[in-house]
Amino acid sequence: MENGVITAGLEKYFNPETTEEVKVTEGTHAASYAVGLARVKVISAYPITPQTSIVEKLSEMCASGEIDAEFIKVESEHSAMACVIGSESTGARSFTATSSQGLALMHEELHWAAGARLPVVMVNVNRALGAPWNIWADQSDSLAQRDTGWVQLYAESNQEVLDMVLQAYRLAEEIMLPVMVNMDAFFLSHTTEPVAIPKQHLVDQFLPGYNPKFKMDIKDPRAFGGLATPDRYMELRYNIQKSMEGALDLIPKIADEYDAIIKRHHGGLVEEYLTEDAEYLLVTSGTITGTSRIVVDAFRNKGIKVGLLKMRVFRPFPVKVVQESAGRAKKIAVIDRNISFGQSGIFFNELKSALYNLETRPLINGYVAGLGGRDVTPSTIEKVINHLIAAEKGEDLIWMELNYESDEI
Amino acid sequence: MSQMKFEIPKIELMKSGHVACPGCGASMAMRYALKALGQNTMIVIPACCWAIIDGPSPCSVNGVPVFHTAFETAAITATGIKAGLSRQGDNDTTVMAWAGDGGTFDIGLQALSGAAERNEDIIYVCYDNEAYMNTGIQRSSATPWGAWTTTTPTKTPKSRPKKNIIDILLAHHIPYVATASVAYPDDFIRKMKKAKSIRGMKFIQILSPCPPGWKSAPEQSVHISRLAVNSKVFPLYEVEDGYRYKISLNHKNIPVEEYLKHQGRFKHLSKEQIKQIQVDTDTKWEVLMKKVEMGELFSEN
Numbered sequence: 001m002e003n004g005v006i007t008a009g010l011e012k013y014f015n016p017e018t019t020e021e022v023k024v025t026e027g028t029h030a031a032s033y034a035v036g037l038a039r040v041k042v043i044s045a046y047p048i049t050p051q052t053s054i055v056e057k058l059s060e061m062c063a064s065g066e067i068d069a070e071f072i073k074v075e076s077e078h079s080a081m082a083c084v085i086g087s088e089s090t091g092a093r094s095f096t097a098t099s100s101q102g103l104a105l106m107h108e109e110l111h112w113a114a115g116a117r118l119p120v121v122m123v124n125v126n127r128a129l130g131a132p133w134n135i136w137a138d139q140s141d142s143l144a145q146r147d148t149g150w151v152q153l154y155a156e157s158n159q160e161v162l163d164m165v166l167q168a169y170r171l172a173e174e175i176m177l178p179v180m181v182n183m184d185a186f187f188l189s190h191t192t193e194p195v196a197i198p199k200q201h202l203v204d205q206f207l208p209g210y211n212p213k214f215k216m217d218i219k220d221p222r223a224f225g226g227l228a229t230p231d232r233y234m235e236l237r238y239n240i241q242k243s244m245e246g247a248l249d250l251i252p253k254i255a256d257e258y259d260a261i262i263k264r265h266h267g268g269l270v271e272e273y274l275t276e277d278a279e280y281l282l283v284t285s286g287t288i289t290g291t292s293r294i295v296v297d298a299f300r301n302k303g304i305k306v307g308l309l310k311m312r313v314f315r316p317f318p319v320k321v322v323q324e325s326a327g328r329a330k331k332i333a334v335i336d337r338n339i340s341f342g343q344s345g346i347f348f349n350e351l352k353s354a355l356y357n358l359e360t361r362p363l364i365n366g367y368v369a370g371l372g373g374r375d376v377t378p379s380t381i382e383k384v385i386n387h388l389i390a391a392e393k394g395e396d397l398i399w400m401e402l403n404y405e406s407d408e409i
Numbered sequence: 410m411s412q413m414k415f416e417i418p419k420i421e422l423m424k425s426g427h428v429a430c431p432g433c434g435a436s437m438a439m440r441y442a443l444k445a446l447g448q449n450t451m452i453v454i455p456a457c458c459w460a461i462i463d464g465p466s467p468c469s470v471n472g473v474p475v476f477h478t479a480f481e482t483a484a485i486t487a488t489g490i491k492a493g494l495s496r497q498g499d500n501d502t503t504v505m506a507w508a509g510d511g512g513t514f515d516i517g518l519q520a521l522s523g524a525a526e527r528n529e530d531i532i533y534v535c536y537d538n539e540a541y542m543n544t545g546i547q548r549s550s551a552t553p554w555g556a557w558t559t560t561t562p563t564k565t566p567k568s569r570p571k572k573n574i575i576d577i578l579l580a581h582h583i584p585y586v587a588t589a590s591v592a593y594p595d596d597f598i599r600k601m602k603k604a605k606s607i608r609g610m611k612f613i614q615i616l617s618p619c620p621p622g623w624k625s626a627p628e629q630s631v632h633i634s635r636l637a638v639n640s641k642v643f644p645l646y647e648v649e650d651g652y653r654y655k656i657s658l659n660h661k662n663i664p665v666e667e668y669l670k671h672q673g674r675f676k677h678l679s680k681e682q683i684k685q686i687q688v689d690t691d692t693k694w695e696v697l698m699k700k701v702e703m704g705e706l707f708s709e710n
Contacts, residue, residue, distance in 0.1 A: 086489020
């Protein structure tokens with residue numbers, strides 16, 4: 001496999017009709033190329049490991065004239081988000097990227113972007129939060145932003161990162177809410193994979209220019225974000241919820257449109273792998289999914305009906321799809337690379353809540369694994385499935401492969 | 410002060426119906442600022458009195474677009490708006506960040522410094538009423554030495570001097586920095602127009618009397634502003650390119666006591682304390698004069 005050439009045998013992965021070139025590239029750069037393809041006008045960001053190579057690449061692309069965007073190199077992540085809030089308010093498609101501590105610092109502005117109904121798209125590289133310092137993969141950073149009004153998407157591969165960013169702009173600008181595209185630190189951000197770069201004219205067809213109904217406009221002067229009294233505020237919140245609910249229909253529709261034009265599909269709200277007849281269902285997100293596919297295959301080869309449900313969307317939470325898909329299984333294992341202290345893994349908790357109103361509820365176990373970038377290997381996942389098969393009643397929190405706890409499995 | 414006749418523009422972009430307190434310096438300041446800048450202006454307002462003065466949603470007293478933003482983000486949100494406009498081919502609209510002293514001297518200082526260092530093409534105006542007035546008169550780093558606020562009660566009034574925000578901005582080598590007063594609208598409007606004509610970062614500090622916070626009579630606001638200038642407490646000057654100082658007005662050397670006595674926030678001060686303020690004020694003025702001289706030296710070379 002060389003950069004730029006689709007060699008024989010790779011056509012099944014990369015459609016030559018829709019692909020400009022195939023780059024062997026890391027996840028961060030896949031995001032940068034997507035920003036270029038989306039014809040973003042304003043970029044603002046602050047460096048943080050492991051997001052940095054997104055903005056380094058974008059700086060190069062701006063400097064070389066490859067993309068026609070202004071890149072404002074701000075003094076903090078808080079300002080990065082405030083900057084794209086400003087630029088989006090004028091109708092300029094904007095982008096930022098961050099990770100971990102940077103996302104935490106943005107928290108106030110995340111609410112502002114959503115409340116102001118600005119379709120900012122941001123890539124977050126999922127990294128653990130300190131203390132202590134840790135730069136490796138962990139979803140606690142983005143999941144802690146659950147209630148900010150941002151759509152949250154999770155990618156499994158570098159190709160999905162690129163495609164997801166383009167789809168994120170379509171979604172954001174239709175529902176007038178910001179979208180966060182998440183990728184795992186290092187497992188995606190700094191791992192090279194072949195990525196098909198779609199042809200620009202096809203991307204333009206999929207993602208036309210942004211033209212908002214309301215914007216900062218001299219000819220139509222309005223005040224944005226002024227004091228909303230108790231008789232007005234609640235309806236504005238209701239509207240955000242309605243738009244979020246609308247995203248549940250739009251995400252699969254946009255994925256299908258992308259497939260029709262660019263010829264690639266990664267799933268809608270979820271991706272189901274061998275779930276139809278699955279008795280035991282594994283639920284994952286991010287890169288743990290890729291490893292899980294192999295383990296699921298191994299169990300299938302032994303005649304054990306294991307299936308895999310990949311969560312692509314965390315907000316809005318796809319309750320209905322989860323009920324349909326997970327509701328068919330006898331037992332469910334959710335693997336979380338995150339923890340809500342005092343509760344459980346966060347995807348687990350959301351899933352359990354989604355299944356509560358089913359007439360027949362499956363057994364559901366929550367497994368926390370791989371925090372702070374610890375490897376989640378095929379052997380880890382095998383242990384999860386074996387534990388699930390043997391389980392007689394559901395357990396909310398099972399810690400995987402702790403170094404010193406006696407009750408580990 | 411130049412004796413040249415100066416016309417105040419007739420245009421009234423700020424409409425009636427604002428919800429400021431009577432005698433609010435910040436509301437007068439906005440009216441003059443918009444007269445100077447004209448229709449082709451956008452305003453960014455962080456948390457401050459003006460977040461309320463502009464009127465509750467969907468109302469706005471300003472006849473130009475207004476974007477309300479979080480407390481510490483006035484400078485950077487203005488930067489983003491300017492970049493968004495410019496990338497869509499509009500390089501003419503003036504984007505003005507309009508913040509109080511809390512949002513400028515304190516919580517917004519980082520974003521302000523960032524914007525100044527990058528020399529963003531915006532006008533940043535701080536209407537400085539010398540405390541957190543919108544939350545009910547708490548001390549800020551702009552509160553002067555000796556002043557009462559609700560968090561510096563008269564038994565322990567502010568024990569540190571007011572932060573010199575102008576010097577902080579000048580350290581960024583930006584094209585234009587100025588002080589302005591609602592008591593001198595001609596000078597104020599001239600400075601706003603000048604700021605509009607310059608590319609890059611402009612910073613203007615307006616001393617903004619606050620009758621509830623200063624414990625002063627609403628009808629005295631302009632008078633107190635004039636006394637602040639003429640007692641050298643708030644000298645009017647401008648600085649171009651970080652070193653070319655120009656004093657805008659010859660003060661009348663009025664004792665600071667004249668300025669202080671109209672304000673209840675200073676009424677607990679002893680004669681000795683007032684004397685100390687006089688000494689500090691005189692010293693600061695002398696330092697300013699030295700800077701003017703130094704600036705002349707730079708200009709010659």
